[in-house]
Amino acid sequence: MASTPQASSARPWLGLIMLSLVYILNFLDRQILSILAVPIKAEFHLSDAQMGWLGGLAFGLFYSVLAIPAARLADRASRVGVMAAALALWSGFTALCGLTGGFVSLFIARMGVGVGEAGGVAPAYSLIADYFPPRMRARAMAIYSLGIPVGIAAGAWIGGLLASDWRRAFIWVGLAGLVMTAPFLLLVKEPARQKPAVAMPSLAGVAASAFSRPAFWLISIGAGSASLVGYGLMFWLPAYLVRSAGFDLVHASRFIAGVTLIGGVAGMLLGGALADRLGGARKGAYALIPAIAFILSAGFYVLAVMVKAPSFAFWLFVIPQALGLMWFGPLLTAVQHLGPPAARSQVSALFLLILNLIGLGLGPYAFGKLSDLLTPAFGAEALKYAFLAGLGFYILAAILLTIAAARLGKDWSD
Structure with missing residues (x-):
């Protein structure tokens, strides 16, 4: 049988709070490139497609593939230790992004960020599943997933403030993660594990x-299709606001921070609460x-990109x-029950x-490439029509x- 949570020890x-803080840094480091894309593209003379490769x-390639051996290590050893090492590694490479001199060196540094972040998520899902009983897991997963909107909002806000010196932005957020490593190791405890039968x-x-x-494949590809839209939209939203809505970069960063924080927090908490309420009776x-x-x-996204008034x-x-x-709370909870309970980190890594x-590897590139292809016909409005075409993946x-x-x-297993 899988490990039994030991709530008191x-x-x-506290563990959930610390895991969520690290997840905020995870997405801050991952997404800050989107708000800094405008000055980086200008300095390095890059196309939208090249920026899509960077984002x-x-x-995404190393992040996705290396998550599997990292998760297997986490199932065999200390999940907390694996996550702390991952945090230090991705934070160091984020800082190195600020020292790059062109497309190739920035591409390599971003690969390093992906290598580090490969060990930062699947072990957290497994820890949360062991920390909390089934009736609370969707809400706990949703609370943890708040790191996504908070991290994206923080990245947008900080990136907007430091856009005039994008190198300094990378260095500062990278150093913040390195400082966080020691408190994480001290405060997050590994749940006691029973020896598997x-x-x-x-x-x-x-x-x-x-x-x-079949449910594993349907959920994984479905979530990947939705993530293609999510990553593509969020990566290119700053550029869209500058090109099509007439925002300056600071105004765009505040707009995105507000949208992500208010919408993301509300959506994740609502999704987790609904799943815990309805999932017990009907999986x-x-x-x-x-x-x-x-x-x-x-x-609603169709309406959003077509309206002209910024406040509306x-x-x-x-x-x-x-x-x-x-989707985060409901689907992450479901995935925990679509494989062997003793190998939750690995099942999560296969899902990721x-x-x-699909989502992270292709989303930013697909929207950027669509924008390049549509530019001869639509000029500065090309990103708007790339957004509209990409929404088909939500369907x-x-x-x-x-x-x-x-x-x-x-397909469910307890």
Whole structure:
């Protein structure tokens, strides 16, 4: 049997707070490039497609693939130790981004950030699943996932303030992560583990168990399709606001910080609460809640990019941002039950591999490439039409998750 949570010794709420703080740094370091894309593109004379490579594949490839061996190590050894080492590594490479001299060196530094962050998420999912009982897991996962909107908002705000010296922005946020490493090791406790009744399955065994369940594939590809939209929109939103809405970079950074913080926090908490309330009676609710949210989000994003008044546009962006992030609590909880309980970190890493290769690896590049292709026809408005075309992946995600909802009850394991 899997490890049993030891709430009193593991201090679950303190652990959750620290894990969330590290996740904020994770997304701050990951996403600050988007707000700094305007000055970086100008200094290095890059195309939108090249900026998309920096924001997507340079980070996403190693982040996705190396998450699997990092997760296997975390299932065998200390998850806290793996995460602390990952935090130090990605923070160091973030600081190095500020010392680069061109596209190639920045690409390599971003690859280093991805290598470090490979060990920073799947072990956290596993820790949270052991910290909290099943009836609280979706809410706990949603609270942890608040690191995404808070981290993106912090990256936008800090990036906007330091955009005139983008190198200093990378160095400062990288040093902040290095300083955080020691407190994380001191305050986050590993839940006591019972010896499994059977030996831990091999990676091939874990993959075979997860891959044999249709719900795993449907959820992974559905979440990846939605993440393609999410990463693509958030990476290019600063440039869109500057080119199409007439914002300066500081105003754009504040707009994005507000949209992400208000919408993201509301959406994640709502998604987790609904999943805990409805998922106990019907497992399919874990997939159906995000499916409905993605359909609604696509409609509101169409309105948001077409409206001209900035104050009105703000709330039209907040609503789909909230809807588009409701999936984290429900789907992350479901994934914990689609493989061997003793190998939760590895099941999470397999899920993240598929999700991030699609979403993070392709999202920023796909939107940037679409913008380049549409520029001869639409000029400065090309990003707007790239956004509208990309929203089709939200519809695809909703279809896949609706099918997954019918399978979850059969594929679920405790």
